Amino acid sequence: EVQLVESGGGLVQPGGSLRLSCAASGFPFSNFWMHWVRQAPGKGLVWVARINTDGSSTSYADSVKGRFTISKDNVKNTLYLQMHNLRAEDTAVYFCARDGDYTLDHWGRGTLVTVSS
Amino acid sequence: QSALTQPPSASGSPGQSVTISCTGTSSDIADYNYVSWYQQHPGRAPKLIIYEVSKRPSGVPDRFSGSKSGNTASLTVSGLQTEDEADYYCSSYIGTNPLIGGGTKLTVL
Numbered sequence: 001e002v003q004l005v006e007s008g009g010g011l012v013q014p015g016g017s018l019r020l021s022c023a024a025s026g027f028p029f030s031n032f033w034m035h036w037v038r039q040a041p042g043k044g045l046v047w048v049a050r051i052n053t054d055g056s057s058t059s060y061a062d063s064v065k066g067r068f069t070i071s072k073d074n075v076k077n078t079l080y081l082q083m084h085n086l087r088a089e090d091t092a093v094y095f096c097a098r099d100g101d102y103t104l105d106h107w108g109r110g111t112l113v114t115v116s117s
Numbered sequence: 118q119s120a121l122t123q124p125p126s127a128s129g130s131p132g133q134s135v136t137i138s139c140t141g142t143s144s145d146i147a148d149y150n151y152v153s154w155y156q157q158h159p160g161r162a163p164k165l166i167i168y169e170v171s172k173r174p175s176g177v178p179d180r181f182s183g184s185k186s187g188n189t190a191s192l193t194v195s196g197l198q199t200e201d202e203a204d205y206y207c208s209s210y211i212g213t214n215p216l217i218g219g220g221t222k223l224t225v226l
Contacts, residue, residue, distance in 0.1 A: 033213070035215065037163075037215075037217070044204075044206065044217070044218075044219045044220040045155070045157075045163060045206050045217045045220065046217065047214060047215050047216070047217055050213065050214055050215075052213075059213065059214050095162060095163070097163075100165075100168070102149075102151035102153075102168075102169075102210050103151065103153040103165060103168035103169070103208070104153065104155070104163075104165065104208070104215060105165050105168070105174065106165075107162040107163050107164070107165075108162060109161075109162045110162060
């Protein structure tokens with residue numbers, strides 16, 4: 001069974017940093033592209049970042065480019081999102097999702113990031 | 118980035134059918150068969166219910182169906198059930214990155 005479990009969320013002050021993790025199991029993690037998608041309270045889903053199988057290619061939404069870094073450890077079967085210079089508008093539940101050939105076929109339950117002073 | 122446009126709300130009575138639209142552009146929906154639909158209940162993770170325009174993952178009831186015409190994709194839920202009340206999101210791809218619609222709240226009256 002495919003499982004994705006996010007962790008690392010919490011309360012952080014504006015300008016602060018946080019690193020999210022997504023532990024993957026039940027599938028060959030090294031063979032899959034992965035994504036982060038976020039959802040602000042009461043709002044819709046917004047794609048944040050993407051990484052290819054070996055981490056050699058990444059892509060970001062304009063709103064986080066230069067502040068967030070996506071990475072994956074294929075030995076630890078873990079996806080990461082390093083977030084710097086956090087803003088109030090980054091407050092959201094962050095989901096990791098597996099890319100099943102141009103679709104997000106499995107999602108984690110998410111981890112909440114709150115940016116507030 | 119372009120946007121996928123969905124109606125903010127839709128509704129239907131139990132047993133009825135409802136269709137949710139998703140309008141994109143010639144750069145996304147019209148050009149590629151990579152339209153997906155996700156169902157999200159409050160406080161839960163999104164769940165894939167349709168991929169590649171009209172395919173259903175294992176375990177998704179055949180009451181859910183998808184189609185596409187030009188730059189508009191559609192999700193039809195037939196034989197509405199109370200548990201279908203949820204938010205629904207369409208998605209297409211721009212290159213290798215997903216583009217996600219604003220979501221439609223489906224209410225079962």
